[in-house]
Amino acid sequence: MKYLDEYRDPEVARHYVTAIEKITTKPWTIMEICGGQTHAIVRYGIQNMLPGEITLVHGPGCPVCVTPIEKIDKALEIAARPEVIFCSFGDMLRVPGSVTDLLSVRAEGGDVRVIYSPLDAVQVARDNPHKEIVFFAVGFETTAPGNAMAVYQAREMGLKNFSLLVSHVLVPPVMESILSNPDGKVQGFLAAGHVCTVMGMDAYVPIAAKYKVPIVVTGFEPLDILQGLYMCIRQLEAGRRQVENQYSRVVEAHGNRSAQQLISEVFQVIPRQWRGLGEIPQSGWGLAPAYADYDAERHFGLTEILPEESSDCISGEIMQGLKKPVQCPAFGIKCTPDHPIGAPMVSTEGACSAYYRYGNE
Ligand code: SF4
Structure with missing residues (x-):
């Protein structure tokens, strides 16, 4: 199908994987912001195609x-x-x-x-x-x-x-929050293409400069993500820290x-x-x-309520790139799509739901 198959071509994917292998010399941790990207990464096994030096962590871009x-x-x-x-x-x-x-x-x-x-x-x-x-x-x-x-x-x-x-x-304030965490591991970002379609890329330029991270605005198909990763790793290896646009077929610099x-x-x-x-x-x-x-x-005159979150749920650590869903003790045992404890197990964009559904890690 046009506009889909051309971004899922296995031959081109192999080309990008080889290109990433050639340029990777050091360990790098890269976060994709959007839950749609997370699902594509887990569904198509993209993490498993990459060299062992590259770790992908999953960001807070699932609205639910x-x-x-x-x-x-x-x-x-x-x-x-x-x-x-x-x-x-x-x-x-x-x-x-x-x-x-x-x-x-x-x-x-x-x-x-x-x-x-x-x-x-x-x-x-x-x-x-x-x-x-x-x-x-x-x-x-x-x-x-x-x-x-x-x-x-x-x-x-x-x-x-x-x-x-x-x-x-x-998105930009939560990226800054993640980068300000002294325990944070994220060294580069794949920013969410559809967010930038609306807002443009200008807000990311000061973040890339202040925190010295490459930010690549990226689409959602497997080849988009592989190309975005290649562009991000190429910057990291070259010591560049800039905003680049992989998703130029949709995103314009100043948005809509x-x-x-x-x-x-x-x-x-x-x-x-x-x-x-x-x-x-x-x-x-x-x-x-x-x-x-x-x-x-x-x-409706609602007053502030401050309910307790389940102490079993580590979604905050997952969304900051500190842990992966399979490191949650409740994953697949107390927390499943039929009986979710936390929102990331419910949403079609949640990282826990992606790992549970495709389970290829
Ligand atoms: S949603 Fe479920 S599996 Fe995911 S962190 Fe929360 S409790 Fe753990």
């Missing part, structure tokens, strides 16, 4: 995995209200809060609906004027334009029964200006809690004051 447990608990509280229709992408439904999940709330009678676009939630609000419609707006920079458009349209239409439960997070304009109209940068990682300054988006009426937490 980093949505804090207190936000899940707020979602559960809102979704259980009889006047509410709670709309969410499907993969949030099984993410455990401190006691239950959205799927269980639905089983107990809550009106929890899976939608495929935030604009579908706006339509649900138009179709149900006597109900309160809440959309669970989670994710990175990639999903922000769609979520911003939904609330922008709701305001344009004068909808009063629509709000967002927002848990947006940003229209999307950025819409985001800055609707959202403002705020501190954000990350599941497993704690609070990171200026690492998220919340609704801007002009859109405060569309803030579900404010609308």
Whole structure:
């Protein structure tokens, strides 16, 4: 199939593996940011193709995995209200809060609906004027334009029964957090191509310079990842520490200006809690004051709750590149996709789910 097979060609993959073998002289630890990249790496056995000197660790770029447990608990509280229709992408439904999940709330009678676009939630609000419609707006920079458009349209239409439960997070601040950890091992990054499609690459230039790490904006197919790794290792071996673009067929240096304009109209940068990682300054988006009426937490008068995370789950260490999923004592024993303890075992982008599904390490 065009646009897929050409990025999965085994001959070209062998070419990149040979090229990586030729240039690698030292041990290097490289983190892919995005959970989609993690799944491609584990599914296609990319780690196993590489020279033994190269270690791949898996970053925090799975939106479901980093949505804090207190936000899940707020979602559960809102979704259980009889006047509410709670709309969410499907993969949030099984993410455990401190006691239950959205799927269980639905089983107990809550009106929890899976939608495929935030604009579908706006339509649900138009179709149900006597109900309160809440959309669970989670994710990175990639999903922000769609979520911003939904609330922008709701305001344009004068909808009063629509709000967002927002848990947006940003990639550059979490990269800085990982690089600031004195126990950190990451020496180079594969940045997430789709995030840069929206935001461009400018924010990564000061990070590469300050922390002396190569950052290669990379796509999601096996050949994208092998080429991104080759570019990253080539920089490491040559002593260069720059931002490069492997995903140039999609990413432009300055990103999508229209999307950025819409985001800055609707959202403002705020501190954000990350599941497993704690609070990171200026690492998220919340609704801007002009859109405060569309803030579900404010609308429903929710107060701050600080639930306990399971002490069995080491997802924070995994997402900082300090450990791999198979080093979690609960992996595949107490924690499985059918009975997840932590979010990385639930999500289709979670590292633990990738290791469990493809199990090739
Ligand atoms: S295997 Fe389960 S408990 Fe362990 S880190 Fe992954 S999600 Fe958490």
